[in-house]
Amino acid sequence: MEEAAEDGRLASLPRMGQKTAENILKNLSADYRKDVRMPLWRALPVAEERVEALRVQPGIRNVTVAGSLRRFRDTVGDVDIIGTADDTEAVIKAFTGLPYVTEIISAGPQRASVRLQNNLQVDLLLVAHESYGSLLQHFTGSQSHNVALREYAVKKGMSLSEYGITDVKTGKTRHFADEKSVYSHLGLQYIPPEIREGGVEVEAAERQQLPPLVELSDIRGDLHDHTNWSDGNSSLETMIEAARARGLEYIAITDHSAGRGIANGLSIARLSEQIAVIKDLSDKYNDIRILTGSEVDIRSDGSMDFPDHLLAELDVVIGSIHSAMGQDKDTMTRRIISAMENPNVDIIGHLTTRLIGSRDPVALDEEAIFRSAAATKTALEINAAPKRLDLKDYHIYRARELGVMLVISTDSHMPEHLDYMRYGVSQARRGWCESRDILNTRPLPELLTFLKGR
Ligand SMILES: [Zn+2]
Numbered sequence: 472m473e474e475a476a477e478d479g480r481l482a483s484l485p486r487m488g489q490k491t492a493e494n495i496l497k498n499l500s501a502d503y504r505k506d507v508r509m510p511l512w513r514a515l516p517v518a519e520e521r522v523e524a525l526r527v528q529p530g531i532r533n534v535t536v537a538g539s540l541r542r543f544r545d546t547v548g549d550v551d552i553i554g555t556a557d558d559t560e561a562v563i564k565a566f567t568g569l570p571y572v573t574e575i576i577s578a579g580p581q582r583a584s585v586r587l588q589n590n591l592q593v594d595l596l597l598v599a600h601e602s603y604g605s606l607l608q609h610f611t612g613s614q615s616h617n618v619a620l621r622e623y624a625v626k627k628g629m630s631l632s633e634y635g636i637t638d639v640k641t642g643k644t645r646h647f648a649d650e651k652s653v654y655s656h657l658g659l660q661y662i663p664p665e666i667r668e669g670g671v672e673v674e675a676a677e678r679q680q681l682p683p684l685v686e687l688s689d690i691r692g693d694l695h696d697h698t699n700w701s702d703g704n705s706s707l708e709t710m711i712e713a714a715r716a717r718g719l720e721y722i723a724i725t726d727h728s729a730g731r732g733i734a735n736g737l738s739i740a741r742l743s744e745q746i747a748v749i750k751d752l753s754d755k756y757n758d759i760r761i762l763t764g765s766e767v768d769i770r771s772d773g774s775m776d777f778p779d780h781l782l783a784e785l786d787v788v789i790g791s792i793h794s795a796m797g798q799d800k801d802t803m804t805r806r807i808i809s810a811m812e813n814p815n816v817d818i819i820g821h822l823t824t825r826l827i828g829s830r831d832p833v834a835l836d837e838e839a840i841f842r843s844a845a846a847t848k849t850a851l852e853i854n855a856a857p858k859r860l861d862l863k864d865y866h867i868y869r870a871r872e873l874g875v876m877l878v879i880s881t882d883s884h885m886p887e888h889l890d891y892m893r894y895g896v897s898q899a900r901r902g903w904c905e906s907r908d909i910l911n912t913r914p915l916p917e918l919l920t921f922l923k924g925r
């Protein structure tokens with residue numbers, strides 16, 4: 472396929488054309504890259520399962536995931552697990568004997584490395600209990616965070632290693648059994664793993680100015696959810712019950728607009744019908760507010776797929792790109808900005824449309840879009856669906872800096888997807904978000920005020 476796309480054979484096929492061939496080529500190369508790093512959503516459940524299995528081994532004292540997975544990077548190279556144990560050999564044996572191990576790469580008295588069925592490499596390192604904090608800190612990284620931390624320590628007359636902190640004058644080394652003590656000994660605020668990326672976090676921690684990062688428990692509702700009215704797999708009632716079961720205070724039902732006929736989108740008539748059904752259902756529940764909504768296609772010219780009078784009736788309007796993703800940067804940027812300029816559009820969904828490991832982001836001028844989002848008070852979505860995680864962490868950081876309101880949404884298509892919220896929260900944390908930066912941490916009355924204020 473790649474050869475045929477490159478030498479022009481693909482483009483010469485009936486109804487194909489140069490542009491389609493180029494798009495196929497682009498997506499092929501995006502697909503290849505998934506071999507290089509594994510998406511977070513594939514690695515995290517496997518790693519957590521392993522940690523849980525080790526936690527119940529006799530003689531284990533501590534065990535946790537380290538590395539980029541602990542920092543919730545959207546992709547990871549391999550999985551590092553760190554622990555302390557009284558009987559290290561027994562724990563190593565248990566580790567290499569866990570399910571799905573296809574190859575034991577190495578196994579010594581204190582460390583082992585295995586490859587799993589899905590090709591993921593998992594390393595376990597068992598360390599001395601008194602140095603556990605230092606080692607966990609070291610193996611959580613990132614490398615550039617550790618470099619920044621070491622440079623900072625040198626300035627303070629200390630020398631930092633994976634085993635402890637040495638006072639340069641006295642030559643005395645202190646070991647740390649817990650990680651928080653490493654930072655406090657250095658005179659720093661505790662730096663959460665998600666923001667240890669070697670940017671400005673060490674300086675901010677020195678000035679005690681790290682923001683209190685948003686937590687999963689701050690989230691009160693979900694503003695992007697599908698039912699079987701469009702391409703979701705569950706009924707309205709099932710989704711509402713699932714949201715109630717998770718203690719959400721509100722949920723927005725945002726099925727697709729008809730758009731180009733994909734995803735079983737709603738016609739004007741069916742959306743009007745759904746609004747009526749939701750209003751009826753709402754009377755049944757006094758512990759959760761069901762918001763009417765739609766995920767409306769932003770058409771290729773920037774107009775919305777539903778007329779304004781209908782959008783104005785809805786509680787929540789998400790504008791999303793689902794078509795014409797190959798537009799050039801200027802056209803795409805103008806397209807999204809014109810959607811934001813529509814006062815009925817509250818939120819822009821999955822801005823870049825990327826799918827981790829399989830679809831590249833569209834070309835757009837993020838800076839112009841963030842400035843326009845701030846000016847028009849349009850919220851930007853952090854899509855928590857683990858294949859999307861869109862916005863990306865550095866987008867989130869910049870958008871927040873420019874005063875853009877953000878919203879973390881699961882884009883659920885079935886009840887279990889509501890649990891994806893943690894992935895979105897982790898990316899928001901990587902972008903330094905506080906609870907006040909996130910729209911759906913607001914109590915319902917405040918949320919409604921924001922939506923109406925648009
Ligand atoms: Zn969408």
Ligand SMILES: [Zn+2]
Nearest residue numbers: 695697766882
């Ligand atoms: Zn959606």
